[in-house]
Amino acid sequence: MRTLDDDWFLQARLKLRHLQLFLALDEQRNLHRAAAHLGISQPAASKLLADVEAQLGIKLFDRHSRGLEPNWYGEVIVRHAQAMLSELHNTGEELNALFEGNAGKVAIGTVMAPAVTLLASAIERVHRTHPRLKISVEVDVSKRLVPRLLEGELDFAITRIPEGFSSDPFVFEEIGEEEICFVCREGHPLSGADPLTLEAMAAYPWALQPQGALMRQRVDALFLYHGIAHPAQIVDTTDILVALALIDRSDTITATTRQVADLLCAPARFRILPFHQRLSVQPFGLVSLRRRRPSPGAATLMSMLRELVTRQRQRGLS
Numbered sequence: 001m002r003t004l005d006d007d008w009f010l011q012a013r014l015k016l017r018h019l020q021l022f023l024a025l026d027e028q029r030n031l032h033r034a035a036a037h038l039g040i041s042q043p044a045a046s047k048l049l050a051d052v053e054a055q056l057g058i059k060l061f062d063r064h065s066r067g068l069e070p071n072w073y074g075e076v077i078v079r080h081a082q083a084m085l086s087e088l089h090n091t092g093e094e095l096n097a098l099f100e101g102n103a104g105k106v107a108i109g110t111v112m113a114p115a116v117t118l119l120a121s122a123i124e125r126v127h128r129t130h131p132r133l134k135i136s137v138e139v140d141v142s143k144r145l146v147p148r149l150l151e152g153e154l155d156f157a158i159t160r161i162p163e164g165f166s167s168d169p170f171v172f173e174e175i176g177e178e179e180i181c182f183v184c185r186e187g188h189p190l191s192g193a194d195p196l197t198l199e200a201m202a203a204y205p206w207a208l209q210p211q212g213a214l215m216r217q218r219v220d221a222l223f224l225y226h227g228i229a230h231p232a233q234i235v236d237t238t239d240i241l242v243a244l245a246l247i248d249r250s251d252t253i254t255a256t257t258r259q260v261a262d263l264l265c266a267p268a269r270f271r272i273l274p275f276h277q278r279l280s281v282q283p284f285g286l287v288s289l290r291r292r293r294p295s296p297g298a299a300t301l302m303s304m305l306r307e308l309v310t311r312q313r314q315r316g317l318s
Contacts (some may be wrong), residue, residue, distance in 0.1 A: 002057065012055035016088075019081040021048050022060075026078045030067040071111035079151070084153035094295060105134035109145035109157035111284055112240065113178045113257035118312075119158060122304040133297045141213050141238060143282075149289065155298035158289040159307070162212070173286040175309050180215060180279040181272050183265065185247050191271045198228050201273070201286040205233035207243035207254045214281045219255050222279065244270070 005011065017038075024034035053059055060074035067299070070078050078231035094104045110119055123135055138145070138154070143162040148154050150169065158175065161167055182201065184191060190200060202223065209216040223230050237243055243254040247270065256264075261272050284307055288294065294302060 004056070008056070012052055014052065017049055018052055019085055021045060022078050022081040023085065025049070025061060025068055026070055026074075028067075029069060050090075068144050083150065083152040088297065090152065094297075104295055105136070106295065106297040106301055107136050107138070107154050108301070109138045109140060109148060109154040109159060111142060111159050111178070112139055113259045114158040114284065116263050117259045118175070118243070118288075118305065118308055122301060122308055125308075126301050126304050130297070130300060134303070135297075141209070143212075146287070149287065152292075155294060156286060156302060158284060159287055160282060160284050161287065169227075169290055171288045173306070174283050174314050175305075176312075177280045177283045178215075178295055180255055180281065181217060181258050181261050182253055182255055182275055183247060183270050184251070184259050186268055186271050188247075188251055188253075188271065188273075190273060194274065195276065196274050198223065198226050198275075201253055201275075202228055202231045205235070205246075205250065205252045206231045206233065207235045207237055207246045207252050209238055209255075210236040213238070215255060215257075218279060218281050222277075248285050 010127075014225045020024045020038055021034065024037045025031070028034040028037060031045055031049075032042050038045065049061065056073075058073050060070060060077055061068040062071050062074075076156040090105075108119065119137065123312045126133065126135075138148070142159045145154065146162055146165055149157050160237075161170055161172060189205070190196060193200060208219060211217075211220070220230065233245060235242075240254075240256060240260065243252075243256070244264065247254055253273070261270075264270055265272055286302060286309075288302070
């Protein structure tokens, strides 16, 4: 069985140009177009690819009449080439930030609930001592955040490791679970219902995350468990603002986390429905890559998040 040495990339004389070519071939699926994209001749591009394949002793791209397509080996190379180039790009941005007198930059991915509570508090506290740290926050579902973390687009994420992803590349530090509640507009026919039944709620339109999303799975399971037909009218959306616009203008009901609902319902424009059964989804956590050293800014923010989580747990025990 063939295995590569630890320094295989040195033996293969792998260069930055090779990484750029792998990505161009994956995007263009044509050697001539990939070469033009890089500003080199087709023979030069062909030689770059052939040299690496010869050194590795494997083909990375399958040749077809319609062009080239990465095989399994090529898919691995392309994925890691993308991550390496992304890391180099991030390095440049971080160095530029330091040149400009800033404290660097941090890119964070998060599911909804921590974005409006835990993460907001951590960012506010870190900016007290590092006011020029550039922080970007992407809010999305776990299955889209984790690939971006693997590709180097995010420094860390507050999320879950979705089904289908190996846990080996990650460090997972559990934070807590998300409690789910149901939200409607103030004055909704069910806002004063006592007792509130799931059957009554099913008669109204809903706005929910698309099928496959963790919160949607939990809500679907709730209807299934009670033997109640799903609402006949459901708008699929990952955007809480779209859901709020729908419930503000109609009798639509939505499901969101308790933290988000507490924030949104304070002005008395929306109301949390008094559903008697407590619902939650599996715990989320602070997720980072095992073999990637965090930047100073990311390390500072992660440390603050850990401190806030510890305080929350201590308050919960007192």
